[in-house]
Amino acid sequence: MSGGDIKLVGFLCNWCSYAGADMAGTSRMAQPAEMRIVRLPCTGRVNPLLVLKAFQEGADGVLVSGCHPGDCHYNEGNYYAHRRLELLSRMMAVYGIEPERFRYTWISASEGARWAETVTGFTETIRPLGRLNLAGGGARDDDHHQGPAAGSASPAEKR
Amino acid sequence: MIPLSETLSQGRELVAEIEHRSGQKVADCYQCGTCSSTCAAADAFDYPPHMFMRLLQLGAVDRAMASTTGQLCYDCMTCSSRCPIRIDVADVIETTKNIADEQGIRESERGLRLFRNLFLKNVRRHGRLHEASLLAWFNLKSGKLTNDLSLVPLILRRKNVRIVQPRIKDRAQVRRIFQRAKERPRW
Amino acid sequence: MVSTAYSYYPGCSLTSSATEYDISFRKVVEALGIQLDELEDWNCCGASPAPHHKAETLGVLLPGRNLHIAGASHDAIVAPCAGCYNRLKYAQYKLAGDQDIREQTSEVFQAEVRYQTEVLNIVQMLNREITPEALRERSQGRLANIRIGAYYGCLLTRPADILGFDSPRDPRKMRPLMEATGAEVPHFPFKTECCGSYMGLARKDILLKASHRIIEVAVSTGLDALVTACPLCHQNLDLRQEQINKAMGTSLRMPVLYFSQLIGLAMGISPEELELDALVVQPDMDRWLKGVA
Amino acid sequence: MRIGVFVCQCGTNIAATVSTERVASAAMALRDVVHAESIQYTCSDPGQRTVIAAAHKYALDRVVIAACSPRMHETTFQRTMAQAGINPFMMEMVNIREHCSWIHSDMEVxxxxxxxxxxxxxxxVRGQTPLFSSHVPVVSEVLIIGGGVAGIQAALDIADAGMPVTLVERGPTIGGNMARLDKTFPTLDCSSCILTPRMVEVKHHENIRLMVNSEVEQVRGYIGNFEVDIRKKATCVDEEKCTGCQICEQKCPSEAPDEFNAGVGETKAISIAFPQAVPLVASLRKEYCRLYIKGKCGICKKVCPADAVDYEQEDELHTEKFGAIVVATGYELFDWRQAYPHYGGGLYPDVITSIQYERMLSASGPTGGHIQRPSDGAEPKEIVFLSCVGSRDESIGRPLCCKVGCMYIAKQAILTREHIPDSRTYVFYMDVRAGGKGYDEFYRRAQKEAGAVYLRGRVGKIYPRGGKLVVMGADTLVGENVEVEADLVVLATGIDAAAGAGSLAQRLNIPYDQYGFLSESHPKLRPVETTTGGIFLAGACQGPKDIPETVAQASAAAAKVIVLLSHDELETSPMIAEVNHMRCIGCFKCREVCPYHAIEEQGLRDGRRVAVVIESLCQGCGLCTVACPPSVISLRGYTDNQLIEEVTAVLR
Structure with a gap:
């Protein structure tokens, strides 16, 4: 992985934020290179377990971005997303992950600059935190194995 | 003539201070004039409320601070209650005036300053205001000796009117209050 | 032990230029069988000259002291003066909303500040103690011959978010009790316009113009009287009515009553007891009470 | 599995910062990749031919194209796949331009x-399976909701194209707000002269079925196949029999408010809205009828020469199928009375609204075209117009501009001068918005020719004095307060969405804003579409509009409908949800979250109740996949496994 040591994953809805990221590109807005974008139809498709899976597999930060409330292409997908993701962000500490490593935001197709700022800000937040060490969190190839997953901490097991 | 390049950069900090203290945004004002049209004192101001807001928008804070608007506005808040943008115009004016006071910008409305000072002095000394004393002192100090004298018999025909200055017991507490307000006029 | 009586905060005006407000209020309250305990050693609220506005110290400390005293003994404090009511509510709002202000205030008072006593104006209190139905029952249409205007002015309703009493654009809380007197209460377009406040001494010109407008509209609305709950408004509109006429070259006549005087009349208390003689512009009581045995 | 990877150089757009050769060779190392190459312009004809050739040569079954945004060229390359004999959905685009070469400068990075x-x-793409679009037949009938000028225009356009139209109108006549106008700006055309012929055309068009006094109750189905319940309300008058003679109205003893004339004058409980109403049929409003209030009357039935009055008439419920729906529910005027107590709140009879004034201007209106003060019937000489009453006023929750107020005030000022030559008009305004063709000239004409006194400022207070109204305003240009002693005050009230627009939107499953205006799919490029396929918008239901704009949008919506229905079948996207019936537990959580009501319950032979996706309704948002407790719903093209593989490909 390039662009420094950390790995960031972005789950973006196709209609707003992905288009916003396209816009940032079309406008040639320089951004840090750690972000890897996964395109989805809607943030309502983002299963919290998918976010946790990303962390478990080695992501150091996960960003979810969709349409502004009221602007959802599917009318209400982002409201469901908001509820789930808000809950998820409050639960991060429980999973042993610094809450700053997870963020969700609303960026429209016309907000290229805002996307660029968000990526930059998010990357700069995670860089000082460094790699995520999921103690007892289970399999991660490039980390030391801490033995078998301790108790119920691993979301993967729960799944 | 307002040199905008200058005022907009030089006035920026003071406008920000006014906005911060009042919690209002001067840029919100769209100059509809509702505030002025409802203001019972607008005729007496050099700048009616909407123009006062405009001065702040243009960064011409000096002019706003020196205007009679702040001094003559008696804070009835009619403008604030009718503003279509919900700007608390009265608060913006009052805040600007207070900042002008702090900066020692001299009030041209001497009568009003005299009234306020005598009022507060009376309360500071005795804990309660005595309207008759206030009238007497104001007339004496302002030189308008017969001001409102015709009202005195009208007041005196009331029952129970206190002829002498009332005083509260715990004047020490009131002095402490004024002392604190003098040391720290704002929280 | 907290008393069930109201703590009563007359304020400075009610001891000098507005004693008829004090007397008539006490008469009404007495007739309703409610106990009033005058607030011990109360001080001036600071009125308009004490800087308040958002963060000014004096505007909290002066009324705060009264709140603090009342809090020791009473659940509710009633302030008939609209200005006093306004400042008490302001202080309460600041004290309730900001711990730092609470702490600093406690430091000045040398005691943990008590600020939670309920603050009531005269309209709120009387609405609580006598329903319009009950007043209608007592008044038996006593004032059926007259048309009166409810004049709210500024301090009773503004700023609405702090006072939370009534709409600042279209207040209506005085109306039910006023109508229960039997009188007609037509829409008074200037019910929220300012009378000129404390400008009387220093800038009479502004005040007289503003008050003149209110009286003029009251006359053209065909009112027999205005009713107010503010001594300053009363001073400007009644006490200065001659000055107004002189300055504007008019000969308007508009009696201005205190809310308590009107309610007292409806309850059958005599005009003399309610100190109606103290008014500069006298209402024609014979006509008002025509047909009352 | 044989995957081909094509890395586009996009000229130098990509190649200047990304070494496409290195990317291609790195791709060769990935599992199942049998071919990778770099192409200069992949989307060009030669580029596509290169891909097709490679697909044949290496017997590819899956393809990855690393180029620009899929939002740009996904359909292009899906077509290329079809030409290459590969299922179009077995292709994945990777965005190395907008998300890479254009935002980074370091070649290595x-x-x-x-x-x-x-x-x-x-x-x-390794987890991808071939997907196939399905086709659904299209019903060629069109439903238009709302019979104002927008609905009329759309109905006529579509009907002229040969498609059957049902025009549903809530009120007793079509014509909408435009029918209430006297003249129109900036040409001063007589409104009814231009509108009523169109209304009659609707009535007689062989392809249009007109349903007045009718409302849409429920909408089921999907693009091409809507099923709609329409309630035709009982009006106690048989539409077929009524001849519009108005004898019933003349004899009816029950007075009723005249809604068409905005309360200027009264009408009867049984009446015809206005003389040019279409259909010209009386209707009875029970809430004002003596028979229904007091239980005794029946005069209208007795006097009707056509025997058309039928007190027993009941509501009719029609269920019809439509291929497309045009919503044209229009606007109504802001009710100013609560919001502006300082203008009297409705207590002063001589403070009226602009639509009331319009009705007075109209020769066929209740005053026969005479401007009269409601208080005493006198002809006013000093008339004050207030703009933005209920517009651009955040304090009452209406920050929006009504868009037509400035112009209709100018029109009314000009007409006032024509009606009362010795009158004087005043216009309090904040800005004059005259941005249409001929509009600015028209507003200037109000000043220059009609002598209207324009005052820049808002009015703070209106109160009565000696039979006149004192209007206290500010002239912000001179910085002083001004006062007018007016005979009549006309409030240019703002525009609200029609009452019930929000609840209709809910029934149609289309979004709407906080003011009840219906939302278009894209403000620039899809201005008449909604986010629900097959439902289109026309006119002021979408936001304040003037007549030319409304008509243009109605024709645009009609064109979209005609395009849609010109096909016998519709292709549906296969990227939709799918339930694994074996493992479905029948909890129907999916149905609760589905914005498109695309989940239905189905009984299996073993007695279990399971969820089934209605393919033509599903839009592929994937909300259900997350809501499903046992995770047995998958979204084709975005399955859990695919997403996990995609994420972990770079993390591991």
Whole structure:
């Protein structure tokens, strides 16, 4: 992985934020290179377990971005997303992950600059935190194995 | 003539201070004039409320601070209650005036300053205001000796009117209050 | 032990230029069988000259002291003066909303500040103690011959978010009790316009113009009287009515009553007891009470 | 599994910062990749031919194209796949331009990132299965909701194209707000002269079925196949029999408010809205009828020469099928009375609204075209117009501009001078918005020819004095307060969405804003579409509009409908949800979250109740996949496994 040591994953809805990221590109807005974008139809498709899976597999930060409330292409997908993701962000500490490593935001197709700022800000937040060490969190190839997953901490097991 | 390049950069900090203290945004004002049209004192101001807001928008804070608007506005808040943008115009004016006071910008409305000072002095000394004393002192100090004298018999025909200055017991507490307000006029 | 009586905060005006407000209020309250305990050693609220506005110290400390005293003994404090009511509510709002202000205030008072006593104006209190139905029952249409205007002015309703009493654009809380007197209460377009406040001494010109407008509209609305709950408004509109006429070259006549005087009349208390003689512009009581045995 | 990877150089757009050769060779190392190459312009004809040739040569069954945004060229390359004999959905695009080469400058960093992105694409396409679009037949009938000028225009356009139209109108006549106008700006055309012929055309058009006094109750189905319940309300008058003679109205003893004339004058409980109403049929409003209030009357039935009055008439419920729906529910005027107590709140009879004034201007209106003060019937000489009453006023929750107020005030000022030559008009305004063709000239004409006194400022208070109204305003240009002693005050009230627009939107499953205006799919490029396929918008239901704009949008919506219904069948996207019936537990959580009501309950032979996706309704948002407790719903093209593979491809 390039662009420094950390790995960031972005789950973006196709209609707003992905288009916003396209816009940032079309406008040639320089951004840090750690972000890897996964395109989805809607943030309502983002299963919290998918976010946790990303962390478990080695992501150091996960960003979810969709349409502004009221602007959802599917009318209400982002409201469901908001509820789930808000809950998820409050639960991060429980999973042993610094809450700053997870963020969700609303960026429209016309907000290229805002996307660029968000990526930059998010990357700069995670860089000082460094790699995520999921103690007892289970399999991660490039980390030391801490033995078998301790108790119920691993979301993967729960799944 | 307002040199905008200058005022907009030089006035920026003071406008920000006014906005911060009042919690209002001067840029919100769209100059509809509702505030002025409802203001019972607008005729007496050099700048009616909407123009006062405009001065702040243009960064011409000096002019706003020196205007009679702040001094003559008696804070009835009619403008604030009718503003279509919900700007608390009265608060913006009052805040600007207070900042002008702090900066020692001299009030041209001497009568009003005299009234306020005598009022507060009376309360500071005795804990309660005595309207008759206030009238007497104001007339004496302002030189308008017969001001409102015709009202005195009208007041005196009331029952129970206190002829002498009332005083509260715990004047020490009131002095402490004024002392604190003098040391720290704002929280 | 907290008393069930109201703590009563007359304020400075009610001891000098507005004693008829004090007397008539006490008469009404007495007739309703409610106990009033005058607030011990109360001080001036600071009125308009004490800087308040958002963060000014004096505007909290002066009324705060009264709140603090009342809090020791009473659940509710009633302030008939609209200005006093306004400042008490302001202080309460600041004290309730900001711990730092609470702490600093406690430091000045040398005691943990008590600020939670309920603050009531005269309209709120009387609405609580006598329903319009009950007043209608007592008044038996006593004032059926007259048309009166409810004049709210500024301090009773503004700023609405702090006072939370009534709409600042279209207040209506005085109306039910006023109508229960039997009188007609037509829409008074200037019910929220300012009378000129404390400008009387220093800038009479502004005040007289503003008050003149209110009286003029009251006359053209065909009112027999205005009713107010503010001594300053009363001073400007009644006490200065001659000055107004002189300055504007008019000969308007508009009696201005205190809310308590009107309610007292409806309850059958005599005009003399309610100190109606103290008014500069006298209402024609014979006509008002025509047909009352 | 044989995957081909094509890395586009996009001229120098990509190649300047990403080494496409290195990306291609790195791709060769990925599992199941049998071919990778770099192409200069992949989307060009030669580029596509190169892809097709390679597909044949290497017997590819999956393809990854690393190029620009899929939002740009996904359909292009899906077509290429079809030409190459590969299922179009077995292709994954990787965005190494907008998300890589254009935002990074370091070649090393950008190339590494591009390699990562390609491995994600490869991982995802490995989990892909062929998908096939299905086709649904299209009902060729069209429903238009609302019979104002927008609905009329759309109905006529579509009907002229040969498609059957049902025009549903809530009120007793079509014509909408435009029928209430006297003249129109900036040409001063007589409104009814231009509108009523169109209304009659609707009535007689062989392809249009007109349903007045009718409302849409429920909408089921999907694009091409809507099923709609329409309630035709009982009006106690048989539409077929009524001849519009108005004898019933003349004899009816029950007075009723005249809604068509905005309360200027009264009408009867049984009446015809206005003389040019279409259909010209009386209707009875029970809430004002003596028979229904007091239980005794029946005069209208006795006097009707056509025997058309039928007190027993009941509501009719029609269920019809439509292929497309045009919503044209229009606007209504803001009710100012609560919001502006300082203008009297409705207590002063001589403070009226602009539509009331309009009705007075109209020769066929209740005053026969005479401007009269409601208080005493006198002809006013000093008339004050207030703009933005209920517009651009945040304090009452209406920050929006009504868009037509400035112009209709100018029109009314000009007409006032024509009606009362010795009158004087005043216009309090904040800005004059005259941005249409001929509009600015028209507003200037109000000043120059009609002598209207324009005052820049808002009015703070209106109160009565000696039979006149004192209007206290500010002239912000001179910085002083001004006062007018007016005979009549006309409030240019703002525009609200029609009452019930929000609840109709809910029934149609289309979004709307906080003011009840219906939302278009895209403000620039899809201005008449909604986010629900097959439902289109026309006119002021979408936001304040003037007549030319409304008509233009109605024709645009009609064109969209005609395009849609010109096909016998519709292709549906296969990227939709799918339930694994074996493992479905029948909890129907999916049905609760589905914005499109695309989940239905189905009984299996073993007695279990399971969820089934209605393919033509599903829009592929994937909300259900997350809501499903046992995770047995998958979204084709975005399955859990695919997404996990995509993410982990670069993390591991």
């Amino acid at each position: 950008a190339t590494e990132k591009a390699i990562d992105l390609v491995s994600m694409g490869v991982a995802k």
